[in-house]
Structures are given as structure tokens and as C-alpha cells.
Amino acid sequence: MRLFVTLALSLLLSACTSPEREWQTTSNGAYTSSLSPDGQYALIGSMEHGGSLWRLQDGERLYNWNHVGGEYSTLVASAFSTDSKFALTAEKKRFVLWEVASGKARGFWPANGGILAMALSDKGQYAIIGQENYTALYIDTTTGSVISTLTHSGDINTVAISADGKTGVTGSEDGIMKVWDLSQAKVTFAYQLGDDVSAVAISNDGSLVFASLYYGKGKIWLTQSGKEVSEIGHHRTTITRAAFSTDNTTLLTGFTARRLMLWDVDSGNDLQSWRADAPLFWRPSGLVVTDVAYGHQSGTFLNVFSNGLVNQWKAQ
Numbered sequence: 326m327r328l329f330v331t332l333a334l335s336l337l338l339s340a341c342t343s344p345e346r347e348w349q350t351t352s353n354g355a356y357t358s359s360l361s362p363d364g365q366y367a368l369i370g371s372m373e374h375g376g377s378l379w380r381l382q383d384g385e386r387l388y389n390w391n392h393v394g395g396e397y398s399t400l401v402a403s404a405f406s407t408d409s410k411f412a413l414t415a416e417k418k419r420f421v422l423w424e425v426a427s428g429k430a431r432g433f434w435p436a437n438g439g440i441l442a443m444a445l446s447d448k449g450q451y452a453i454i455g456q457e458n459y460t461a462l463y464i465d466t467t468t469g470s471v472i473s474t475l476t477h478s479g480d481i482n483t484v485a486i487s488a489d490g491k492t493g494v495t496g497s498e499d500g501i502m503k504v505w506d507l508s509q510a511k512v513t514f515a516y517q518l519g520d521d522v523s524a525v526a527i528s529n530d531g532s533l534v535f536a537s538l539y540y541g542k543g544k545i546w547l548t549q550s551g552k553e554v555s556e557i558g559h560h561r562t563t564i565t566r567a568a569f570s571t572d573n574t575t576l577l578t579g580f581t582a583r584r585l586m587l588w589d590v591d592s593g594n595d596l597q598s599w600r601a602d603a604p605l606f607w608r609p610s611g612l613v614v615t616d617v618a619y620g621h622q623s624g625t626f627l628n629v630f631s632n633g634l635v636n637q638w639k640a641q
Contacts, residue, residue, distance in 0.1 A: 342599050344636035345625065348384050350377070351633035357400050358629040360618035361409035362529075362568070366425060367635050368412050370400030376414050378428065381635065382621070388428035390414050392421055404443040407488040407529060411449025415440040422449055422466050432466055444486040444493070451490030451507070455481035461495050463507050473510035477501060483524050487531035492548060494534050496522030502536035504548060514551035516544070526567040526576070533573055533590065537564040545576065545590055555593030566617045566628075577626060579614025585628045585638060599626070599638040 350358075350369045357370035367379040368390070375397030376390035391398040392414070402415040411431070412423045417439055422432040431449065438456030445452050453475070454462040461475040461484055475481075479499030486493050486507075493505040498521045504513050518538040526535040533554065537543025542558040557576060558564055566579040575596065576588045583601045588594065601612055613631040620627050624640040 342601075342638075344599070344601065345639040346637040348379065348381060348635040349633065350379055350386075350635065355615070355631060355633040357403045357415075358615045358631070358633060359403040359405055359412070360616045360627050360629055360635070361405040361412075361425070362407060362618055363409040364618045364621035364625070364627055365409065366405070366412075367629055368403045368405065368414070369629075369633050370398075370403055370414065371633060373397075376400050376403075378412070378423075378425065379635075381627075381637075388423075390421070390423055390428070392416060392419060392433075402440050402443050404445050406445040406447060406449045407486070408447040410447075411445060413443045413445050413452060415443060415454075420454065422452075424449075432469060434464065434469065436462065438462075441480060441482045442484045444484045446486050446490030447488045451486060453484040453486050453493050453495070453507075455484040455495060459497070461493075463493065463505075463510070473507070475503070475505055475510065477503070479521075483522055485525045485527040485534075487527050488529045489531065492527060492531040494525040494527050494536070496525040496536055498522070500538075502534075504534055504546075504551075513548070514546075516546070516551075518544075524564050524567050524578075526569060528569040528573050529571060530573070533569060535567050535569070535576060537567065537578075539563050543567070543578075545593070555589075555591060557588050557593050565614050568617050568619065570619055577617045577619060579617045579628050581613045583612040583614070583630070585614060585617060585626060585636075587626065597641060599636075601630070601634075601636060 351371035353372045359368040378388045438458035442455035452464045461481045463473045477497035479497040483496040503515045521539040523539040545554040563581045585599045587596045618627045626638045629635045
């Protein structure tokens with residue numbers, strides 16, 4: 326009986342489903358893609374037309390966000406601010422701050438370390454820029470100054486920041502997740518996950534942090550004490566992105582295998598799973614989840630794939 330239940334659960338989790346809505350933003354794939362935390366916008370770094378901002382309510386392409394006029398930028402990273410009002414786009418060694426409402430650029434900065442990941446606080450004031458040179462820059466965008474440099478012993482490929490810009494999280498190929506008091510450039514606690522860190526997240530109020538392992542599980546901790554709250558995920562899977570709900574009760578995660586999953590923060594139990602159909606069964610689907618967000622409408626969940634496709638799923 327136990328074997329039957331386990332098999333039935335496995336089939337349920339792996340079953341492909343149809344999204345409630347979907348938006349195709351580019352036909353040739355995307356180097357980077359991000360969703361606004363409020364679930365209203367998608368930022369796409371397309372292989373064919375560079376950067377663009379999309380409004381999901383009506384599927385309208387609002388702005389082209391390229392770094393040089395008349396050229397398509399090859400964007401390697403992107404991120405929205407925690408309040409969804411600003412966004413960052415990055416080429417390998419340059420990044421730009423944009424205002425979402427007007428579409429105007431608000432600042433340009435160089436980054437000589439090779440940009441891999443970015444995070445942006447409320448009002449676009451503070452940014453963390455993860456780099457290939459084992460450092461992350463903590464920047465005040467209002468002054469353009471680098472406040473501090475955060476270090477690892479490997480490439481920093483995933484970062485997150487609290488809404489107030491005071492707490493940061495970095496994950497590195499050295500297998501370590503670090504939580505930072507950004508005002509002092511001080512590590513408040515660190516955890517050795519074992520292998521490359523695939524994704525990190527922090528709740529808006531900064532009270533919870535998450536980090537996951539490539540091809541393995543992730544964990545949730547209390548930020549202040551470093552106490553483990555729960556374990557998230559499954560063995561032999563890779564979580565690529567994660568986001569906490571505004572009330573800190575659930576965690577939404579994306580995977581490499583076309584899957585989106587919702588988890589209970591306190592218990593670590595999976596609450597629901599959605600999986601997109603593969604475009605063609607005889608070739609790789611290319612559907613790696615590159616970002617996730619809670620939908621603007623209650624009970625909806627969003628993900629964007631590496632091919633630029635945005636899906637909206639409905640809670641069941």
C-alpha cells in the first residue's frame with residue numbers, strides 16, 4: 326500500500342499541467358529574465374532584441390531597455406527592486422538602473438569583476454552585484470558609491486537583499502551561503518551547503534532566509550539567530566529561484582525541470598506543484614525556470630522560463 330501511495334504521489338508531482346495564462350516575449354530564447362515581486366511585469370534579456378519590459382496585465386511590451394542607443398545589449402543578469410518600482414539590467418561589466426513607471430535610466434555603473442547576479446532594495450536605493458571575481462558589490466545607487474565589498478572563495482552566482490537594504494544574502498560556487506549585516510559588511514552567519522549554491526532568497530522584512538544546493542535540497546533559517554526552520558526540496562533536483570510570500574508562510578520555488586512548487590515555510594511540506602509541457606519531446610525543452618513570483622491576482626503564481634515564456638498558474 327505504501328509503495329502504491331508513493332508511486333501515485335510521484336506521478337501527481339510529475340504530471341504536466343496547463344497554465345491559466347502565458348506570454349511569449351521572444352522567439353529565440355533569453356539570456357536573462359526576471360519577474361517583478363508584485364507580479365505585474367517581466368524583464369527579458371532577449372537573444373534577438375536585447376532588453377525589454379513587459380506589462381503582464383495586457384501583455385504589452387512597454388520599453389526597450391538597451392544600454393547603448395541603436396544597439397541590442399547582451400544582458401547577462403537582471404533584477405527588480407523589492408517594491409517593483411525599479412529594475413537593474415547588466416551586461417558582463419556594466420549595469421544600469423531603470424525606473425519602471427517612466428522607463429528612464431537612472432544610473433550607469435561599471436563592474437570589472439564579471440556580473441553574475443543582482444538584487445535591489447525598495448526605491449532602488451541599495452544593490453548587491455554578485456561577480457565572477459569572488460566578490461559582491463554593495464552599492465548605494467543614490468550616490469553611486471560602493472559601500473562595501475562582500476567576499477567568498479568562489480564565484481558569487483546568486484544574491485538577495487531585504488526591502489530596507491540592510492540585510493543581504495550571497496551564495497557562491499564555494500558551497501557557502503552567507504547572511505550579511507550590510508551596514509557593517511559583517512557576516513552574521515554562514516552555512517556550508519556542500520556544493521555550488523543554486524539559489525538564495527530573503528523575506529521582505531528580512532526575518533527569513535533560504536538557500537539551496539545544486540542537485541539537492543535547500544533550507545530556511547531565521548535570519549537573526551541562524552536557527553533552521555525547515556528543509557525544502559528533493560534530492561537529485563535543482564532549485565533555480567525562490568521567493569517568500571509577503572506573510573512569510575510559503576516559499577515559491579522554480580526548478581530546472583519545467584516545475585514550479587509551493588512550500589509551507591514552517592513544516593517544509595510541499596503544498597502544490599505545477600509543471601509545464603515540454604515543447605518537443607525528442608529534444609531538450611530548454612525550460613529552466615529563471616524566476617518566480619506570486620501573481621498580482623490572489624491565488625495565482627508566475628514563473629518565467631529560459632526561453633522567455635511567462636506562465637501564470639492557478640492554485641488548485
